[in-house]
Amino acid sequence: MTKDFSxxxxxxxxxxxxxxxxxxxxxxxxxxxxxxxxxAPRFFEAMLRGRNYDELQPITSRICGICSIGHSLxxxxxxxxxxxxxxxxQTGILRRLAINAENMQSHILHVGYLALPDxxxxxxxxxxxxxxxxxxxxKIVKLHRLSNVMSDLICGRTTHPIRLVVGGFSAIPSKxxxxxxxxxxxxxxxxxxxxxxxxxxxxxxxxxxxxxxEYIALTSNNEYALYDGVIASTDTxxxxxxxxxxxxxxxxxxxxxxxxxxxxxxxxxxxxALARFNLNNKQLHPVAKKVxxxxxxxxxxxxxxxxxxxxxxxxxxxxxxSVNWIDILVDEGVRDEQPNEVKLKAGRGVGIIEAPRGILIxxxxxxxxxxxxxxxxxIPTNQNHANIQKDMEEFVPQIIDKPEKEIExxxxxxxxxxxPCISCSTHYLDVKFV
Amino acid sequence: xxxxxxxxxxxxCEGCQLQIANLEEEILDLIEIVDVVSFREVMKEHxxxxxxxxxEGSIMRPxxxxxxxxxxxxxxxxxxxxACATTGGINKIRNQWPVENVxxxxxxxxxxxxxxxxxxxxxxxxxxxxxxxxYIHGCPINRDEFKHVITSLALGKKPVIPTYPVCVECKxxxxxxxxxxxxxxxxxxxxxxxxxxxxxxGSPCDGCRGILSKPxxxxxxxxxxxxxxxxxxxKSRCTLYNTNxxxxxxxxxxxxxxxxx
Numbered sequence: 001m002t003k004d005f006s007x008x009x010x011x012x013x014x015x016x017x018x019x020x021x022x023x024x025x026x027x028x029x030x031x032x033x034x035x036x037x038x039x040a041p042r043f044f045e046a047m048l049r050g051r052n053y054d055e056l057q058p059i060t061s062r063i064c065g066i067c068s069i070g071h072s073l074x075x076x077x078x079x080x081x082x083x084x085x086x087x088x089x090q091t092g093i094l095r096r097l098a099i100n101a102e103n104m105q106s107h108i109l110h111v112g113y114l115a116l117p118d119x120x121x122x123x124x125x126x127x128x129x130x131x132x133x134x135x136x137x138x139k140i141v142k143l144h145r146l147s148n149v150m151s152d153l154i155c156g157r158t159t160h161p162i163r164l165v166v167g168g169f170s171a172i173p174s175k176x177x178x179x180x181x182x183x184x185x186x187x188x189x190x191x192x193x194x195x196x197x198x199x200x201x202x203x204x205x206x207x208x209x210x211x212x213x214e215y216i217a218l219t220s221n222n223e224y225a226l227y228d229g230v231i232a233s234t235d236t237x238x239x240x241x242x243x244x245x246x247x248x249x250x251x252x253x254x255x256x257x258x259x260x261x262x263x264x265x266x267x268x269x270x271x272x273a274l275a276r277f278n279l280n281n282k283q284l285h286p287v288a289k290k291v292x293x294x295x296x297x298x299x300x301x302x303x304x305x306x307x308x309x310x311x312x313x314x315x316x317x318x319x320x321x322s323v324n325w326i327d328i329l330v331d332e333g334v335r336d337e338q339p340n341e342v343k344l345k346a347g348r349g350v351g352i353i354e355a356p357r358g359i360l361i362x363x364x365x366x367x368x369x370x371x372x373x374x375x376x377x378x379i380p381t382n383q384n385h386a387n388i389q390k391d392m393e394e395f396v397p398q399i400i401d402k403p404e405k406e407i408e409x410x411x412x413x414x415x416x417x418x419x420p421c422i423s424c425s426t427h428y429l430d431v432k433f434v
Numbered sequence: 435x436x437x438x439x440x441x442x443x444x445x446x447c448e449g450c451q452l453q454i455a456n457l458e459e460e461i462l463d464l465i466e467i468v469d470v471v472s473f474r475e476v477m478k479e480h481x482x483x484x485x486x487x488x489x490e491g492s493i494m495r496p497x498x499x500x501x502x503x504x505x506x507x508x509x510x511x512x513x514x515x516x517a518c519a520t521t522g523g524i525n526k527i528r529n530q531w532p533v534e535n536v537x538x539x540x541x542x543x544x545x546x547x548x549x550x551x552x553x554x555x556x557x558x559x560x561x562x563x564x565x566x567x568x569y570i571h572g573c574p575i576n577r578d579e580f581k582h583v584i585t586s587l588a589l590g591k592k593p594v595i596p597t598y599p600v601c602v603e604c605k606x607x608x609x610x611x612x613x614x615x616x617x618x619x620x621x622x623x624x625x626x627x628x629x630x631x632x633x634x635x636g637s638p639c640d641g642c643r644g645i646l647s648k649p650x651x652x653x654x655x656x657x658x659x660x661x662x663x664x665x666x667x668x669k670s671r672c673t674l675y676n677t678n679x680x681x682x683x684x685x686x687x688x689x690x691x692x693x694x695x
Contacts (some may be wrong), residue, residue, distance in 0.1 A: 013474045040495055041551075156635030160573065
C-alpha cells in the first residue's frame with residue numbers, strides 16, 4: 001500500500017493548553033509522528049523566588065485553573081513539611097473533601113464535555129442541545145454543578161481556592177451545610193450511574209489499542225490514595241523515600257532536541273486515573289467497583305483510552321468517599337478551629353498529592369525568614385508527554401490504512417484520553433522524535 | 435443574526451475560560467442570545483468571522499503578539515478576560531528580573547536559543563499590544579460579571595464595572611474587617627465586583643481585580659496609621675497582582691495628595 005499524506009493539527013481542541021499533532025506519511029511509510037507542545041513558558045519556579053511562605057499557595061494555584069485545588073494542596077503540604085507544621089484531623093478530612101471535589105469537577109468536565117463529543121460524532125457539546133442526547137447532557141451539567149457546589153463550600157471558590165491556607169482552613173463549613181451537601185451527593189450518585197450507562201452505550205467507539213507501559217501513582221495502606229500516600233509503580237513497587245522523588249521522576253533531555261521527558265523503569269510511564277486504578281483498585285468503594293466491572297475494567301489495563309473510564313469510576317468513588325467523610329465529620333462534631341500556628345525556620349519540604357491528571361509534586365526550600373529560596377514543581381501532564389508520544393508511534397501503524405480524517409480523529413482522541421493539561425507546564429516541553 | 439463570540443487563550447491557567455463552563459445550565463441560556471463560533475478549550479468547530487473576541491491570558495512572545503493583532507483585525511469588540519489579560523496578573527511577577535534570568539532558573543542549560551516557542555519578552559497585558567474595549571477583571575473572573583458584560587454587549591449596551599473599592603461589598607456582607615483581625619488586606623484600594631469573596635472566606639484581598647484608578651489615599655493612610663502598618667508593606671503586598679502600581683510611569687501612584695488637590 002503506497003500512500004502519501006500529512007496531518008497537522010495545530011492546537012488540538014478540547015484540551016487544556018496548546019499542543020500539536022504532526023504526522024507525515026510517504027509511500028505508506030511513517031516519516032514523522034510527533035506530539036508537540038507549543039504552550040508559552042510561564043516560569044513559575046522563577047516567580048516563587050523570594051516570596052513569603054504564605055504566598056506560595058496563592059501563586060502556584062495559578063499554575064492551573066482546572067487543578068488549582070491540587071496545586072494548592074501540594075503547595076501547602078510542601079510548605080508545612082518545610083516548616084514542620086502539623087494539621088488537625090478535621091483539616092485532613094476537609095482537604096480530602098476538597099481533593100474529591102476537584103477530581104469530580106475535572107473528570108466530569110473531561111469525560112462529559114471534552115471526550116464524549118468524539119463518541120457521539122459531534123464537534124462539541126453545544127450541538128447536543130437539539131438532539132436526543134440533551135437529557136444526558138443536562139445530567140452531566142448537573143454533576144459538574146454538584147462538584148463545583150462542593151468546591152465552593154469547602155474551599156470558598158471553585159477555581160483558585162480561598163480557604164485552603166498553611167496549617168488549616170481560613171473558614172469552615174457548618175454542620176448543616178455539610179449535611180445538605182451529603183444529600184446532594186447521594187442524589188448525585190444515582191445521576192452518575194445513569195451517565196455511566198450513557199457512556200457505556202458508546203464506549204465501543206473507543207479504539208481498542210494496547211501498549212504495555214509503567215504506571216505511577218501514590219498508594220496508601222489506608223485508602224484509595226489521593227491526598228496522602230507513597231509513590232508506587234506497577235513495575236517497581238513502593239518508593240517511600242518521598243524527598244528523593246527525583247530518582248523516580250527522571251526529567252531529562254532528548255539529546256537531539258530541547259525536550260524535557262520523564263522516565264523511570266522504561267522509556268516512558270503514565271500517571272492519572274488509569275494509573276491509580278491499576279495500582280489501587282482494591283481500595284475503591286463498592287459502587288465504584290461495580291461501575292468498573294460494568295465496563296470490564298480490570299488491572300493492569302494497558303489501553304490509554306480506558307483512562308476515560310477510570311475517570312468515571314473515580315467520580316463514583318469520590319462521591320462515596322465524600323459521603324463517608326462527611327458522616328465522620330458530623331459524628332465527631334464540626335469545630336470552628338483556626339489554622340495551626342507557624343514558627344519560621346529554614347528547611348526543605350516536599351508535598352505530593354494526586355491531582356486529577358496524576359501525581360503532582362511541589363518542592364520548596366525556605367530560609368529562616370520564611371522566604372522561598374528554591375522551588376520545583378513536577379506536573380502530571382509533563383510526565384505523560386513521553387507516553388503519549390510512544391503510544392502514537394505504536395498506534396499509527398495499526399490505523400494507517402484508515403481514511404485520513406479517521407486517523408486524525410483517532411490521534412486527537414488518544415491525546416484527549418490523557419486529559420492533558422498543557423497550560424500546567426511550568427517546565428516547557430518541546431517533544432521531538434524525528 | 436445573533437452576535438458571534440470567539441474565545442482565545444494566551445498565557446494563563448485557563449481558569450477564567452473554565453468559569454464560563456462553570457456557568458453550568460446558564461451557558462445554555464447564553465447560547466440562546468450569542469453564537470459561540472470559536473472556543474478551542476471546549477469545541478472543535480472554529481470560524482474566523484466573529485463580532486466579539488474574548489482574550490484570556492498575558493502576552494509573552496512575538497508569535498503571540500502576531501496572533502493577537504490578527505484577532506484584533508477580525509473583531510469589532512475586544513474584551514480582555516481575567517487578570518492575566520487585563521493587567522498581566524501574576525505573570526508579571528517575573529518582570530522584576532530580565533528574561534534571560536528566569537529562563538536560566540527554570541530551564542537551566544537547555545539549548546533553546548533558536549526555538550521561537552522560547553522567544554519570551556517581559557510579560558504584557560493585552561492593552562500593551564492592542565487596544566482593548568472592555569475589561570472583565572479578576573483571578574479568576576466573577577461568572578456573574580462575565581454574564582453581565584457579554585449579555586450587555588450582545589444587546590448593544592455598555593456594561594457597568596464597579597469603580598468603588600472591595601470594602602463596599604465586604605461591608606455589605608457584614609464581615610469583620612480583616613485589619614481588625616490582624617491581617618493585611620488590599621480591599622481598600624482594589625476595584626470591587628468580586629463580591630468581596632476572599633475577605634468573606636477569611637482571607638485578605640490580594641488585589642487581583644486591579645487597583646482603583648483613583649484610590650482614596652487619605653483613607654488608606656488612615657488605615658495604615660490606625661493599625662500601625664507601613665507603606666512599604668502595602669507596596670510589597672501589591673507585588674502579587676499589581677507590580678506596576680507604584681511605578682509613576684504607568685500612571686498610578688499611591689502618594690498622599692496635597693490638601694489643595
